[in-house]
Amino acid sequence: MIRTFSESEFLFIVASARWTLLLTLLSLLLGGLLGFIVALARTSQLAPLRMLAAGWIGMIQGIPVLMLLFLSYYGLSMGGIDMPPIVAASVSMALYASAYLGEIWRGSIQSVAWQQWEASAALAMSRAQQYRYVVLPQAVRIAVAPTVGFIVQLVKNTSIVSIIGVVELARAGNLVNNATFAPFKVFGTVAATYFIICWPISLLARRLEGRLNARRSG
Amino acid sequence: MNGFQFQFSPVFARSDVLLEGLWLTLQLSAIGISLGALLGILLAMLRGLAPRALRWPVDTYVELVRNTPFLVQLLIIFFGLPSIGVKLTAEQAAIGAIVLNLGAYSTEIVRAGIESVHKSQIEAGLSLAMTRWQVFRHVVIAPALARVWPSLSSQFVLMMLSTSVCSFISVQELSGTAANVESDTFRSFEVYITVTAIYLALALVMRGLLAVLGAVLFPKGSGLGRLRTQSGR
Secondary structure, eight states, X not given: OOOOOOHHHHHHHHHTXXXXXXXHHHHHHHHHHHHHHHHHHHTOXXXXXXXXXXXXXXXXXXSOHHHHHHHHXXXXXXXXXXXXXXXXXXXXXXXXXXXXXXXXXXXXXXXXXXXXXXXXXXXTOOHHHIIIIIIHHHHHHHHHXXXXXXXXXXXXXXXXXXXXXXXXXXXXXXXXXXXXXXXXXXXXXXXXXXXXXXXHHHHHHHHHHHHHHHHHHO | OOOOOOOOHXXXXXXXXXXXXHHXXXXXXXXXXXXXXXXXXXXXXXXHHSOGGGOHHHHHHHHHHHTSOHHHHXXXXXXXXXXXXXXXXXXXXXXXXXXXXXXXXXXXXXXXXXXXXXXXXXXXXXXXXXXXXXXXXXXXXXXXHHHHHHHHHHXXXXXXXXXXXXXXXXXXXXXXXXXXXXXXXXXXXXXXXXXHHHHHHHHHHHHHHHHHXXXXXXXXXXXXXXXXHHHHO
């Protein structure tokens, strides 16, 4: 039976955006935590830690998100534990985010002038105090704009988890399209919903970037 | 529970299937990325030359593509175009989506490069009796491309990795054939580890090749080479 694309189908698609948002939030929190560790390791004084972090970033950035998803999905279920797909989805997205955020935050930490390290060392601060009171507060300001920009990538890449059966936006679109055969209306709605989520974030990122540059030059 | 044992031999026994997939991945990437980059450079140039009021079509295209997932763009092309009578194979839809997607990202990257060229450079070029076209070509476009080459390169590698998404519309590229081998052998984890390693190797080789290409296009010692390495880190 072919259904028509009516209000209920439209609402089903738009409502499934909550899973897209939840997935983004989960992977941002988990990936942010991992990414922070990666950034600290990447800027550590210990060479092996730096190399490990650089290897992690290089590896994840050279792997398709789809493969990360499959590896998480089958890797987690290998122990014989029945894993809800949303867990594998969040794990893969978090691993993905950890490398990109780690790299963004490494750049932010390293763009803090080296004199700041010297000055704080001269004040007999420990390495942890240097991070806590001198370097990170400055690095955070530099990091905000690119981090917000990356969230857009994260939202869009959550569409890939539709393949393991998480009914988020893209999957909802597929289901409705299979029932209605109205691809333009269906995927137009899906695309518009993504756009409504992503565009404000993009604009915010650009504004933050502009403000930072203005502050720097002024 | 912990009775899992890695068995790669059934996967390697089907390496011919995976190699066919790899070949299609390479073709999709080569065609899609060349055309997409070309589209991006042309649109960025057009946008740079067009009067302010005519920039909005390019800007709208860039914003629409950059704020929606590649997968959804692929689905719109694959399912949408046939419904209005345009017959497409899955491979053609894939190439279309890749060009459309990368075109927007390259436009944005090259645009940033063009806008980073200082006005005084253009004035200097014009005062040397260069024609407007010469100034545009040698003073604006070439330095802009040299400066954004590292960003363009990463975008190309990301696009190559994203071709894996084309398996959603049953394109038999590397991850598509991986799914076939998986359903034949039931060695899911081994299949995807193997294929992941292939993608990783591809990405590393591609990064290397793009760095070499950058060194050829914008040679060291020339002003362009200096721009490339300055932004490259």
